[in-house]
Amino acid sequence: MCALYVGIMSGTSLDGVDIALSRFDPEKQHADCLDAVCCPLPEDLKRQLLSLCSSAEDEIVRAGQAGIAWATLAATGVQQLLKQNQLSPSDIRAIGSHGQTIRHHPELGFSQQIGAPALLAEKTGINVISDFRSRDIAAGGEGAPLVPAFHSWLLSDPKQTRTLINIGGFANLSIMRPGMTATGFDSGPGNALMDSWIQQHKGLAFDEGGNWARTGYVIPELLQAMLSDPYFSRNAPKSTGREYFNPLWLNKFIVSQPKELRPEDVQATLLALTAHSIADSVQRAANEATSVYLCGGGARNTLLLEQLQTLLKQQQVQTTAALGVDPDWMEAIAFAWLAWRFDERLTGNLPSVTGARGERILGALYPA
Numbered sequence: 001m002c003a004l005y006v007g008i009m010s011g012t013s014l015d016g017v018d019i020a021l022s023r024f025d026p027e028k029q030h031a032d033c034l035d036a037v038c039c040p041l042p043e044d045l046k047r048q049l050l051s052l053c054s055s056a057e058d059e060i061v062r063a064g065q066a067g068i069a070w071a072t073l074a075a076t077g078v079q080q081l082l083k084q085n086q087l088s089p090s091d092i093r094a095i096g097s098h099g100q101t102i103r104h105h106p107e108l109g110f111s112q113q114i115g116a117p118a119l120l121a122e123k124t125g126i127n128v129i130s131d132f133r134s135r136d137i138a139a140g141g142e143g144a145p146l147v148p149a150f151h152s153w154l155l156s157d158p159k160q161t162r163t164l165i166n167i168g169g170f171a172n173l174s175i176m177r178p179g180m181t182a183t184g185f186d187s188g189p190g191n192a193l194m195d196s197w198i199q200q201h202k203g204l205a206f207d208e209g210g211n212w213a214r215t216g217y218v219i220p221e222l223l224q225a226m227l228s229d230p231y232f233s234r235n236a237p238k239s240t241g242r243e244y245f246n247p248l249w250l251n252k253f254i255v256s257q258p259k260e261l262r263p264e265d266v267q268a269t270l271l272a273l274t275a276h277s278i279a280d281s282v283q284r285a286a287n288e289a290t291s292v293y294l295c296g297g298g299a300r301n302t303l304l305l306e307q308l309q310t311l312l313k314q315q316q317v318q319t320t321a322a323l324g325v326d327p328d329w330m331e332a333i334a335f336a337w338l339a340w341r342f343d344e345r346l347t348g349n350l351p352s353v354t355g356a357r358g359e360r361i362l363g364a365l366y367p368a
Contacts, residue, residue, distance in 0.1 A: 012169025167298025
């Protein structure tokens with residue numbers, strides 16, 4: 001029987017902590033997600049984490065406190081998952097914890113995730129493996145995206161090119177060609193700008209199904225101005241986050257418009273920005289793919305899926321459910337996989353994705 005691992009992922013959307021109970025069969029190159037839970041982030045913790053994405057007073061103390069709160073929440077979720085499956089801590093080989101990214105600056109040589117892994121190990125009684133990005137960055141890589149390595153291991157097809165797109169706060173692509181090493185990169189914003197805008201104007205955490213965006217009209221001048229940002233034309237490897245695409249970035253384009261803009265029109269345009277930047281990336285990097293598979297929270301945005309299908313006329317756009325993987329849990333399973341890779345002392349990065357000088361074993365162990 002294959003060992004059990006728990007993967008924990010809390011992404012840039014800041015909507016919750018996803019926790020997946022998984023096992024991996026190296027002979028069949030297969031992953032089973034046995035169960036999963038999501039622990040919504042309390043509003044006060046969400047505000048703390050969001051505030052840590054930019055410079056402010058007393059950051060070290062605030063980051064420490066937020067990390068403790070995050071680990072406490074994650075530990076509660078792990079305990080719930082064990083109880084649901086009548087498991088004890090000794091039944092789990094290790095937890096792979098991504099933590100919460102508060103700064104991502106590979107150009108400066110670091111990417112910072114908080115999540116108090118030692119406390120998580122103490123509270124759960126399970127070995128915790130975390131800090132997956134640092135080793136890749138030390139080897140000259142971006143430290144992100146990491147999930148293409150898992151996508152490639154699990155979902156490559158020997159006969160056809162597959163493109164997977166994870167749409168969280170930001171969107172990343174995994175391009176898997178038969179017999180070739182997978183490639184991938186961050187295409188740009190996913191849900192982050194849309195979530196921020198609807199929070200500001202409607203007090204809602206996200207635009208469910210793109211329903212608010214449907215009430216607006218795309219502003220062509222604003223869309224083209226945003227798409228002219230140099231990030232979108234940069235060659236891979238590349239990764240991004242709230243350090244770059246944030247409300248300040250958006251505001252500089254809005255204030256340059258000649259007239260006042262309706263909030264719902266801006267929301268429609270932000271959704272179009274996500275759709276166009278993803279579609280442009282697919283067309284440049286893997287136009288021969290016949291199918292595009294989506295995962296992450298953005299896969300639930302029906303208007304976004306509709307626009308992607310309109311833009312990608314030659315590809316069929318569907319979720320990873322078509323491949324047997326629940327799109328909600330893909331990333332949490334990926335970090336369980338990275339914990340398994342570390343446990344087996346196997347490499348976890350793809351230099352073709354991150355730009356690192358070579359394959360590296362990723363992670364740091366915090367024994368229970």
